[in-house]
Amino acid sequence: MQTSEPSTLYRPAGTQAGLEELRGLLGAALDILGEVAAGRTGPVPPGGPEAAREAARQALAGPLLPPGAPAGPAAVLDELVRPYARWAADITHPAALARMQPPPTTASVAAELVAAVLNQSLHAWESGPFALELDRWLIARLAELAGYGPGAGGTLTSGGSVSNLMALIAARDDTIAAKLGRYSFQEGLLQIGVQPVILAPEGIHFSIARAARILGIGEEHIRAVPVGKDGRMIPAEADRILTELPAGQLAVALVACAGSTDLGIVDPLPEIAEVTRRHGVWLHADAAYGAGALFSRRLRPMLDGLALADSITMDLHKFGWTPASSAALLVRREETLLPFGLQPTTCLSSDDDTCAGYIGLQGTSLQTTRRADALKIAVTMRALGEDTIEAMVDTCHDLARYAAARIAAEPRLELGTEPPLTAVLFRYLPDAPSDADAFNGALRRRALEEGRALIARTHIPAGDGGTRVFLKLMLLNPDTTPEQIDQVIDMLLALAAEQEAATAGA
Known part of the structure; x- marks a missing residue:
């Protein structure tokens, strides 16, 4: 069989030759970033959306796959990195105050590069042996930081929205199994004959409604729990709603704010946990932003009761000063993530491999191939x-x-x-x-x-x-x-x- 020779333009980054080429390309890219930074007059160039679109039109005028001999990586980097950097929001600028994008540490960026060069994945042992152990170690340490004890678990995710989605999947399946002895991930909700309901305070993050849509629960089945003048959920109102739920409806989760993105609201977690325990409802704490308070003795009391939640959303690409994505879903009981591991395929794991310790993390995530985000987080935490x-x-x-x-x-x-x-x-x-x-x-x-x-x-x-x-x-x-x-x-x-x-x- 005849095959064409690979182009000399292809050089794997992890080889000796690739690392040498990478050294030169990185130097060129850093020079471009330095030149752009020196010429900045504000957190973003003036002109608004139309000027940004025009810059993109000019830079992207050529085809995605150039015919013939391409210009080569150095030339292409210059063509695309320069306008990309020029029109990037300069998150180091003091007037860049719009979003939750902190300037990442140099150590985290270096670790991000290493993760990209080695391109480990976490779904199978042979795809990233040390990366897997690092991921497990980091999840255990984050669980301790949140106040969880032995038996806790979790997974790194791409962000708070995915963490919230996974938490509600786990809540739905765990609650239905506990109360009805049925398994919605096998039978489907129609066969079980119950309408799941989610409780959340007024003004909860939009990702909760989106998760309800994806899960087939529907936005109409999110019960808004009234809040007080301080914006915090009223536990007695949550208790009333749960008590008065009509027949055929089953509350599977109550979502609480643990540091809302606008007002920084933290719902009264100890009192809410008491309500959810009494009714047998999963308590999820959305601390994507608020988890940063755990790093501060001054602010940590805000999150009293966080460890009473069955699951916690935490974003380290907010207060952790690491590049996105650096988020986590933590669960109080590791086994509640089991529904994510019920794959019918045998290509990723077999019983004899599992018994011998060749265990990947495909069973704890929505993703199969998953980048090793733990490295940049661990490097940042230890370096700081x-x-x-x-x-x-x-x-x-x-x-x-x-x-x-x-x-x-x-x-x-x-x-x-x-x-x-x-x-x-x-x-x-x-x-x-x-x-x-x-x-x-x-x-x-x-x-x-x-x-x-x-x-x-x-x-x-x-x-x-x-x-x-x-x-x-x-x-x-x-x-x-x-x-x-x-x-x-x-x-x-x-x-x-x-x-x-x-x-x-x-």
């Missing part, structure tokens, strides 16, 4: 150490409190609430109060389009049953200074004054 990462979390919290105090002192700004974590909500108060929502939306877009600041927006419930638009500063860069926060706020006030003057003159 307990005291340093605590100081980083506390510094970000101090910056949020500083920003809140500065905003509260400005007569034209309204502070949403004192920040429990590092998100600061506020809004500009224009002369025409009825236009405040549209005004703040336009103010944010102007800051983005001019490349002056990257800030987020959100909708916060109001007393009249509606919502109000608030802007959001997300403080996750401990290198930011109070003076830089002042500059951002001063800039936004100046833009708002210009916008208001232009509106009045129109």
Whole structure:
């Protein structure tokens, strides 16, 4: 059989020749990043979406698969990395305050490169022997950090949304099995003849509704638990809803906030756990953002009762200063992840291999091939150490409190609430109060389009049953200074004054 010779352009990164070529390519890529960084004037170039699209149109004008002899990796890197870097959000910039994207540590980025070069997978022992042990070790340490005891388990995931989805799958299957002795992952919900119900506080993360859709439970079967004036779930209301559920409906999970992304709300976990235990309902704590409080002695009391949850979502690519994806789902009982391991195939594991210790992790995840994300997390945690990462979390919290105090002192700004974590909500108060929502939306877009600041927006419930638009500063860069926060706020006030003057003159 005749086969064509592989091109000399193909050089595996892990070989000696590949590592030498990689050294040169990395140097070239780092030079490009340095040149772009030196020329930056803000957290993103001005021009907004159309300018970004035009830059992409120019850079991507050629075909995906060039015919004939391609230009080679160095030339292609220059063609694509330069515009990619130029139009990347500079998350190290003090005015990059929009999203939960902290600047990753150098150690974590180096570890990410190693993981990519070696390209280990976690589904089978022969795909990554040490990577598997590292993953198991990291999950055990994260479970300890969350307060779980022996018998806990978990898995690394691509993010909080996937962790929440997996938690609700486990909750559905475990609760139905415990209460009905039936297995929904085998029979299907129609055969079992029960309508699963999920309880969650008003304003829970959108990924819960999306999970309900994917699981076939349906958004209509999410029961909203009323919250108090502080935004926290009222345990007595959860107890009432569970008690009054009609026949044919089975509550399989109650989802609690453990640090909401806007207001930093932590529901009363000990009291909620008491309710769920009494009714035999799985308690899931969404601590994707709030888990960062575990690193701080000052903030850790916020999460009292976290270890009472049956499952916990935790994102290390928020407070862990690692590149995405670095998330985890932790479970109080390792065996509750068993439904993910019921594959009919025998190509990934056999009984004799399993007995001999050749055990992969295909049975704990939605994914089969799964990258070794544990390396960058473990490297970062060990490189920073307990005291340093605590100081980083506390510094970000101090910056949020500083920003809140500065905003509260400005007569034209309204502070949403004192920040429990590092998100600061506020809004500009224009002369025409009825236009405040549209005004703040336009103010944010102007800051983005001019490349002056990257800030987020959100909708916060109001007393009249509606919502109000608030802007959001997300403080996750401990290198930011109070003076830089002042500059951002001063800039936004100046833009708002210009916008208001232009509106009045129109």
